[in-house]
Amino acid sequence: MARVELQGLVKEYGAVRVIHGVDLEIEDGSFCVFVGPSGCGKSTLLRMIAGLEEISGGDLLIAGERVNDQRAAERGLAMVFQTYALYPHMSVRQNLAFGLENIRMPKPEIATRVAEAARMLKLEPYLDRKPKALSGGQRQRVAIGRAVVREPKVFLFDEPLSNLDAELRVSMRSEIAGLHRRIGNTMIYVTHDQVEAMTMADKIVVLREGRIEQVGAPIDLYNRPVNTFVAGFIGSPRMNFLPCTVTARDEAGVTLADAQGRDLRAAVDGRTLAEGEKVELGIRPEHMHPDPIGYPVEVDNVEQLGGESYLYVHTETGVALTAHLSGQTELSRGGRAHLAIRPEFAHLFRNDGTALPRLRLGELEGAQAS
């Protein structure tokens, strides 16, 4: 087990810098998830930690030791990729044992580790099968098993579940979370999947164009995103944004006017704002619901899923909004509606995208309120 520290980590391909000095501490035994849009540098960062990409600048420490110049095999890490190439002509048992045979581990030790990994990953019934006789999820478990048998200090996963169907992803997600609970190793995990990030991570790292935008516990990123980028990235469907102007400030928050001069309120600390300043109010789809005295909108589309509904609407000034309602709705396309935008659920962002501190959180956002 090991703590991983990134200090000013830089990656350049020729003249092109793709990682711009990343500082990050990943605690021993924690589950750290990297998210961010395609091309933001998630895989590059993971591969630099793994020793598969040269580090152009800065320091990488594992268990307190600088490992920049150590080869991948010396770092005590194991990586599981999105596309896992199992050896097709070898049985599951041989696939699991192969890496250990390569480093000339004594046979009895190999047998013990393979048996333990097979038990942990529920692969015992398949040990003598070839990969082609396994399901996708079983194959992915073998790929994880190959990492497990090496007893790495740190596990690195690069979108390991993205090739699996939805049902399998859900079960593999809980298997990986369970594996982490049992063995307690440090894990660093890249994903595009919001639910994976929110449910598996102790800590989410949001990356954008080779820089860290925000690091924190999943629920803290959801409740207190530092800027519009993180606010729009964490949460699905994404947060709605309404352009507004500051009209007044008081102890309980900020009063705003939308483009039509309609009043809105946000429970944020607005002391640093000026009256007349242009801002954006952020409100999550799940925090708007029909309310006779709410904000007027026109309904563009309704999706009824039975237990929940999605409303796609636009405001009088043409801003598109999405509302996520629990249960069913009588609203229909072309109709008018009023949606509550309550101050304690609102986020507020300056023109440069930075968030104003929220003074309190909506009750649905729960126990985190402070």
Ligand SMILES: Nc1ncnc2c1ncn2[C@@H]1O[C@H](COP(=O)(O)OP(=O)(O)OP(=O)(O)O)[C@@H](O)[C@H]1O
């Ligand atoms: N060998 C290379 N030479 C030049 N640029 C590269 C090279 N490998 C990656 N890049 C660039 O580095 C950036 C980060 O790529 P990376 O693969 O880390 O993104 P990612 O966040 O993993 O994206 P995705 O979600 O699509 O997997 C991209 O802009 C990519 O084009």
Ligand SMILES: [Mg+2]
């Ligand atoms: Mg990638």
